[in-house]
Amino acid sequence: MYRYDDYDQHIVNERVEQFRDQVRRRLSGELKEEEFMPLRLQNGLYMQIHGYMLRIAVPYGLVSSKQMRMFAHIARTYDRGYGHFTTRQNIQFNWLRLQDIPNILADLASVEMHAIQTSGNCVRNITSDEYAGVAQDEVVDPRPYAEVLRQWSTFHPEFAYLPRKFKIAISGGQQDRAAIYAHDIGLAATRNAQGEIGFRVLVGGGLGRTPIIGSEICEFVPWQHLLTYVESILRIYNQYGRRDNKYKARIKILVKALGIDEFKRQVEADWADIKNGPGTLTAEEVERVASFFIDPDYETLTDHDSKLSEFKADSRSFSNWMLRNVKPHRVPGYAIVVLSLKKPGETPGDATTEQMEVIADLADRYSGGEVRITHQQNLVLADVRQKDLIRLWQEASRHELTSPNIGLLTDIISCPGAEFCTLANARSIPLAKAIAERFEDLDFQHDIGEITLNISGCVNACGQHHIGNIGITGVEKKDHDEWYQVSLGGAEGNDSSIGKIIGPSFTFHQVPEVIDRLLQVYLRERIEAERFIDTVRRIGQAPFKEHVYATDFITEDDDIANKHVVVPAQYSVPYYSPRF
Amino acid sequence: MIIKNRTIVADEWTVLRLSEQDSPETVAVPAGKVIVPLQVWLQQRDALQQRSEIGVWLATDERPEVLKEDVDKFSVIAVNFPKFSDGRGYSIAYNLRTRLGFSGELRAMGDVLRDQLFYMQRVGFDAFAPRPDRSIEDALKGLSDFSDVYQTSFDQKQPLFRRVQRKGNPAAGLIDE
Numbered sequence: 001m002y003r004y005d006d007y008d009q010h011i012v013n014e015r016v017e018q019f020r021d022q023v024r025r026r027l028s029g030e031l032k033e034e035e036f037m038p039l040r041l042q043n044g045l046y047m048q049i050h051g052y053m054l055r056i057a058v059p060y061g062l063v064s065s066k067q068m069r070m071f072a073h074i075a076r077t078y079d080r081g082y083g084h085f086t087t088r089q090n091i092q093f094n095w096l097r098l099q100d101i102p103n104i105l106a107d108l109a110s111v112e113m114h115a116i117q118t119s120g121n122c123v124r125n126i127t128s129d130e131y132a133g134v135a136q137d138e139v140v141d142p143r144p145y146a147e148v149l150r151q152w153s154t155f156h157p158e159f160a161y162l163p164r165k166f167k168i169a170i171s172g173g174q175q176d177r178a179a180i181y182a183h184d185i186g187l188a189a190t191r192n193a194q195g196e197i198g199f200r201v202l203v204g205g206g207l208g209r210t211p212i213i214g215s216e217i218c219e220f221v222p223w224q225h226l227l228t229y230v231e232s233i234l235r236i237y238n239q240y241g242r243r244d245n246k247y248k249a250r251i252k253i254l255v256k257a258l259g260i261d262e263f264k265r266q267v268e269a270d271w272a273d274i275k276n277g278p279g280t281l282t283a284e285e286v287e288r289v290a291s292f293f294i295d296p297d298y299e300t301l302t303d304h305d306s307k308l309s310e311f312k313a314d315s316r317s318f319s320n321w322m323l324r325n326v327k328p329h330r331v332p333g334y335a336i337v338v339l340s341l342k343k344p345g346e347t348p349g350d351a352t353t354e355q356m357e358v359i360a361d362l363a364d365r366y367s368g369g370e371v372r373i374t375h376q377q378n379l380v381l382a383d384v385r386q387k388d389l390i391r392l393w394q395e396a397s398r399h400e401l402t403s404p405n406i407g408l409l410t411d412i413i414s415c416p417g418a419e420f421c422t423l424a425n426a427r428s429i430p431l432a433k434a435i436a437e438r439f440e441d442l443d444f445q446h447d448i449g450e451i452t453l454n455i456s457g458c459v460n461a462c463g464q465h466h467i468g469n470i471g472i473t474g475v476e477k478k479d480h481d482e483w484y485q486v487s488l489g490g491a492e493g494n495d496s497s498i499g500k501i502i503g504p505s506f507t508f509h510q511v512p513e514v515i516d517r518l519l520q521v522y523l524r525e526r527i528e529a530e531r532f533i534d535t536v537r538r539i540g541q542a543p544f545k546e547h548v549y550a551t552d553f554i555t556e557d558d559d560i561a562n563k564h565v566v567v568p569a570q571y572s573v574p575y576y577s578p579r580f
Numbered sequence: 581m582i583i584k585n586r587t588i589v590a591d592e593w594t595v596l597r598l599s600e601q602d603s604p605e606t607v608a609v610p611a612g613k614v615i616v617p618l619q620v621w622l623q624q625r626d627a628l629q630q631r632s633e634i635g636v637w638l639a640t641d642e643r644p645e646v647l648k649e650d651v652d653k654f655s656v657i658a659v660n661f662p663k664f665s666d667g668r669g670y671s672i673a674y675n676l677r678t679r680l681g682f683s684g685e686l687r688a689m690g691d692v693l694r695d696q697l698f699y700m701q702r703v704g705f706d707a708f709a710p711r712p713d714r715s716i717e718d719a720l721k722g723l724s725d726f727s728d729v730y731q732t733s734f735d736q737k738q739p740l741f742r743r744v745q746r747k748g749n750p751a752a753g754l755i756d757e
Contacts, residue, residue, distance in 0.1 A: 005747045007728055007740060018725045022695065038665055039695055121665065151730045151740070157702035158674055158733060161667025227731075227739075238671045273679060278742060279732045285741035291752035 001062050001370055002147045002292040004112045011154070012109045015116060019043055020102035027099065042160065044118030045101060048420050052096045055118040056108060060128035060146040060170075061089030061373040065360035068371055070111045072356035078104055083356065085341060085349040087413055087464055088167075089127050089373045090118060094420055116154055121162045123153035123234070127169045129177040130374040133293060134382045136330045140189035140197050142172035144290040145226060148281065152227050159234045163241035164249035166234070167206070170199075174494075179375060181205045181213045181496035182467055184251045185233060190220070198222045203233060203263070204255030207461035211498045212252040215260040217267065223286065225271075228279045232271035236263070296368045296383055301333020305386050318393055320404035320442060326389065335386050337367070339379040339396055340403040340411070344436035347429045348414040349377030358399045366392050375464075376413055378406065407452075408445040409519075410436040414455040415462035418474065418482075424457030426474025426482035431455055431511060438512045448519060451532040452491070467492040469533045470518060471499045472511060482508050488518065488544055489536045502545045510553045517548045581716050583697075583708040584685065586723055588716055591709065593635055593656060595689065596620065615658050615687075618642050621650075629653055637689070640668040644676045651682040656707075661690035670703045677704035677734040697722035704734035 004012070019039075026036040040046075044055035056071075063071075071091055075083050078100050079093045086092055096104070108114055118125055128146045129135065149168060153159075159166070171178040172189035180186025186202035198220045205214025221229045237251045240258075255263045312319040327336040339359065341349050351359070359379060363371045366388050367381035374380055379401075384392060396402045405411045412435060415421070417428025432455055439445060454468030458476075465471030471487040483505040490499030506514055519532075521544045526535045536544070582591045593613045598604065604619035609628065615635035621628060628634050635656030638644060644657075651657070657676060659669040669688065676682040687707035688700050697708055701723055710719040730740045740746070 003749065007730075007744070007746065011726060011728060011730070014726050035664075035693065121667075154730055155699075155726065156731055156733075157699035157729075158670045159667070160699055161665050161670065161696075163667075235671055235674075239668055243666060243668075277732075278738050282741065285746075288741075288746055288748040291748035294749065294752045 001064060002059070002143075002289065008151075009109070009112070012112070012114050012116075015043075015114060015155075016102065016105045016109050019105060023098060023102050038120060038161075041120035042117060042122060043105075043120075044115035045098075046119060047422075048094065049422060050095055050420065052098050052101065053092055053094050053420070054096050054101060054104065054115055055086070055088075055090050055092045056113060056115050057118045057125040058090050058113075058373055059150050060126055060132070060143060061130055061375070062143070063371050063373065064111075065363040065369045065371065067111045067113055068356055068360040068363065070107060070113065072353045072360070074104055074107065075353045075356065082350050082352045084347070084416065085351065085373050085377050085379070087375045087377060087415075087462060088118075088125060089130075089375055090125060091373070092416075094416070119165070120160075121164050121166075122160045123156060123162075123166045123168065126150050126153070127167070127178055127183075127375060129171045129173055130372045130380050131177060131327065131336055131382065132172060133295075134329050134331075134334075134336055135173045135175075135177075136328050137174040138172055138330065139174060139191055140172040141290070141293060142170045142178075142187075142189045143293045144286055145187070145189060145199075145223070146170050147289050147292070148227070148286065149230070152230075156234075159238055162234070162238055163243045164246065164251075166237070166251065168230070176493050176496075179464070179467065179492045179496070182207055182211075182464065182492065183214065185230060186214045187226075192220055196222060199226060201229065201233075204252040204260070206250050206252045207464055207466045208250065209247050209459045209461075210250075210252065211461070211466035212256065213496055213498060214252075215255060217260060217264050224281050225275060227281055228274045228277065229267075229271055231274065231279065232267045235270050236266045240266075295331075298331045298334065298383075299385070301331075301385065301387070303332050303386065305333075308386060308389060311390050317397075317402075317404070318390070320446070321393055321402050322389070323446075324404045324406045324408060325402065329383070333386050335384050335389060337381040337384045337389070337392060338374070338406045339381065339401040340405055341378050341401070342405055342411045342436070343400050343403045344405075344410050344440040345433055346400070348412050348432050351379075355399050355401065358396070359401070362392060362396060376406075376411060378411070404442065405445060407450050409439050409448055409451050409453060410445060412436060412453050412455060413463050413468065415457050417455075417457035421457060421462075423460055424474055425476040426457050426484060426508070428455045428457040428463060428474065431472065431484070431508060434508075435512050435515055439515070448522070449529070449531060453515070454490070464492075466490050466498045467496060468499065469536065470515060475505050477505075484508070484511050486511070486514055486518075486548075488541055489533070491533050500541060502541060503549060506553075513553055514548055518544050521547045582687070583710065583716065583720055583723075585706055586720070588720060595637065595658070613655075615656055618646070622646070625650075635685075637687075638672060640666050640672065642672075644672050644680060647676075647682075648680060651676070651680050651684075654682070654684055656685040656687055657682055658687040658689050658709075659705075661688060661692055661696075664691045664693055664696055670699065673700070673704040674734055692719075694719040694722035695725075698725045702729065702733045702735045 025031045046053045084092045126146045167183045168185045169178040169180045169183040170187040188200040201218045202214035203217045241254045242248045325338045367383045372380040412432045414428045414432040418424035452469045454465040455472045456463035456465040457474040467490040473485045485505045487499035487501045491497045595615045604623040621636045633655045637658035688705045689709040
């Protein structure tokens with residue numbers, strides 16, 4: 001993976017000192033909160049319900065075992081013994097004190113990490129395909145370009161105070177695994193007929209209040225022009241994006257208002273001025289950065305280990321895990337392993353200090369010392385020898401990292417929700433747990449097959465509910481109780497789509513039953529091995545909607561009292577945010 | 581006082597702001613060194629360009645391109661930041677410097693605070709009128725937050741990867757050889 005040189009390290013060190021001074025000025029009262037806010041936000045620091053939340057940048061989701069151990073250190077030293085992996089391939093800590101943040105940043109800098117631009121109205125951490133470099137369908141390895149973009153966007157002087165946040169995702173496989181259609185800029189690294197590398201550029205995608213699938217602004221931008229083309233998109237957005245209403249400030253609104261053709265015209269007029277200028281990428285720089293992403297020394301191995309087949313036949317748990325959590329690798333004899341952070345009953349995406357240390361050890365022993373964070377909030381060991389799979393599974397199982405549910409119903413994507421976040425209208429995590437526990441039965445999950453279920457506590461869509469096959473959103477109602485909207489038909493990847501709301505919203509306790517009813521319709525209507533999303537697309541929403549609302553839900557008399565039951569013991573705080 | 585060329589100096593200029601009663605056509609522009617709103621310049625151009633020294637300031641929703649033919653006439657162009665989170669002024673400055681070729685004093689005024697100054701100098705500002713309720717000496721420190729940068733802007737025409745020899749992965753080098 002990429003290693004800092006003196007320049008990278010120096011810039012990050014200077015940031016630590018700059019922020020240390022900003023925190024000092026805030027604590028001394030020299031900076032008012034409203035002045036400190038945009039400064040702390042450019043550094044991933046949010047004021048949440050219980051304290052400060054720090055979001056640490058994990059560039060394109062890639063961490064070394066050493067960095068993972070640093071997360072464990074932070075969790076143990078400054079937090080409550082766990083961290084939360086996010087849909088942006090980052091990690092967040094929820095219980096920090098402001099005065100500790102400069103030291104945490106210094107700790108991070110010592111392992112080549114930072115929290116730069118993980119929030120605020122600037123270019124955020126670049127996200128990418130968690131199988132980059134090892135996927136069988138890869139056309140171009142996106143990692144060197146993701147790193148080049150990371151450096152370009154770090155402290156870009158012109159684009160630090162954009163109308164709103166700005167997210168760039170880059171993929172390089174035939175299948176999009178980076179949700180590039182749901183980003184402000186989506187880049188698909190590809191090759192033209194001559195075999196030259198370039199990027200299909202999408203713009204104006206995004207979720208939140210107004211979910212929109214990105215539009216193609218350019219079919220092929222040659223790699224040399226990647227940075228200048230992105231710069232021109234940002235310059236047009238910075239000048240003309242709306243600033244009067246934060247809900248209409250994302251680039252998608254500008255692109256819709258101008259139309260993609262006019263937006264493209266303006267971008268390319270700006271670009272004409274800088275194209276071929278000094279911002280043009282050089283082959284030397286791409287080669288330099290790419291040199292950090294060379295293949296490890298793969299052994300010459302073959303697939304189909306006989307021991308593996310025997311063990312699979314003996315152990316149903318292992319064969320289930322192989323089926324769901326082990327993905328094909330482009331090198332024979334190797335496999336990609338997904339460690340599930342979705343054990344039913346646990347918080348999606350959370351890992352304890354102990355688990356982080358175990359993950360780091362497993363990475364060192366079995367996968368070249370590297371881990372990837374997925375935007376589905378799981379972890380990936382990308383270079384595992386197939387002959388090590390049994391041992392890896394046994395060890396990871398002891399630490400509850402092998403739930404065989406990747407891509408299944410209980411692999412729920414969830415935002416932190418109202419227990420942590422001041423924006424949320426409703427709790428997300430307890431709902432994710434309630435759903436996972438209801439559908440925990442593995443045979444049932446395997447029968448349902450591939451399905452995505454995403455939960456967001458509010459319209460801001462951190463749980464990416466619009467692109468879940470089933471999406472759940474916390475909505476605000478006058479009575480300040482928790483209500484949830486359910487949508488159907490969302491998807492990510494090459495056939496991305498935005499889900500549609502099925503009808504009036506539900507209470508917390510009705511949601512698992514709603515899911516059950518949706519699945520009943522699927523089981524009734526599906527043709528052979530048709531996936532859930534394909535059935536929805538074929539028969540439309542109507543049969544689902546009809547069945548969900550056909551009969552009343554059983555009301556629970558002690559509805560309020562029951563809510564406490566699902567609040568996990570580790571949160572020794574009221575389950576509601578102070579807003580209620 | 582303002583910061584100009586990284587030094588605290590006396591401000592020789594007066595900034596003219598229109599009150600609600602004023603109209604850009606008729607407002608009286610005082611004698612001396614005055615920075616007038618863009619609309620006043622556009623309405624009173626003939627008279628104002630007779631002056632030996634004149635400045636103009638832009639709001640962040642105004643376009644610098646309207647000064648395309650005029651930039652050489654100004655000793656000072658200022659950009660007013662209504663609040664520090666309004667980042668349009670950075671692109672205005674960049675365009676004034678790189679596309680319109682303005683070479684006089686480019687001044688940031690309004691909600692200008694220490695922690696923005698590093699970025700502001702990069703896009704082409706060379707003068708800063710920090711908010712009067714804050715120490716200007718402190719603001720000056722903001723210009724030196726970082727000693728190196730990755731990307732091009734007005735102050736740095738070459739990106740880091742063209743300016744210096746950066747190290748690749750030594751392991752990869754060994755394999756190549």
